Amino acid sequence: MIVETIKIIHLLALMFGAAASFGNLYILMARGPHDLPSPGFTNQLRYLFRLTALAAIAIIWISGLLLMLIKYGWWIQSFAFDVKITFATVVLLIIAFLNLMAMRTPKNPGGPPSYVPVLHMIAATSLVVTVVFAVIAFG
Numbered sequence: 001m002i003v004e005t006i007k008i009i010h011l012l013a014l015m016f017g018a019a020a021s022f023g024n025l026y027i028l029m030a031r032g033p034h035d036l037p038s039p040g041f042t043n044q045l046r047y048l049f050r051l052t053a054l055a056a057i058a059i060i061w062i063s064g065l066l067l068m069l070i071k072y073g074w075w076i077q078s079f080a081f082d083v084k085i086t087f088a089t090v091v092l093l094i095i096a097f098l099n100l101m102a103m104r105t106p107k108n109p110g111g112p113p114s115y116v117p118v119l120h121m122i123a124a125t126s127l128v129v130t131v132v133f134a135v136i137a138f139g
């Protein structure tokens with residue numbers, strides 16, 4: 001029962017995190033050649049996605065570590081799990097970095113700095129790869 005509950009939390013956090021990650025990509029796609037005149041609204045969405053992603057990845061890591069410790073012990077000896085954790089680490093680092101930078105630097109009227117879209121794309125791709133290797137690791 002406890003394992004099922006933690007796994008539900010793991011997957012629900014993944015769901016919310018994926019919504020934020022892909023939401024950022026949709027904002028990028030909607031940008032278009034002539035920017036639509038709603039920077040305040042777009043920035044509010046960016047803010048919501050940024051905080052959702054931070055909460056989600058924290059919960060994913062905590063629930064994932066708990067699942068591992070309760071069900072399997074200190075580590076899971078499988079190549080697929082190594083790959084999964086590698087990409088889960090990439091996702092964690094990118095979200096932590098983007099949140100840190102957004103909190104430290106004042107808002108730019110021309111939108112976020114150019115490295116931000118690149119990191120969003122790497123994070124979304126890493127998230128997909130993590131899910132694929134989670135399924136390969138656990139069947």
Ligand code: HEM
Pocket residue numbers: 007010014060061063064065067068071085087088091127130131134135136138139
């Ligand atoms: C972005 C990060 C992560 C994503 C997208 C993710 C995704 C998933 C998915 C889709 C499953 C279900 C796989 C299945 O049952 O077939 C799963 C299960 C699991 N995850 Fe994660 N995970 C992430 C991070 C982590 C971390 C950091 C850990 C541990 C250090 C972890 C440990 C586990 C464990 C132990 C299970 C298996 C539970 C079971 O035996 O049923 N996950 N994860």
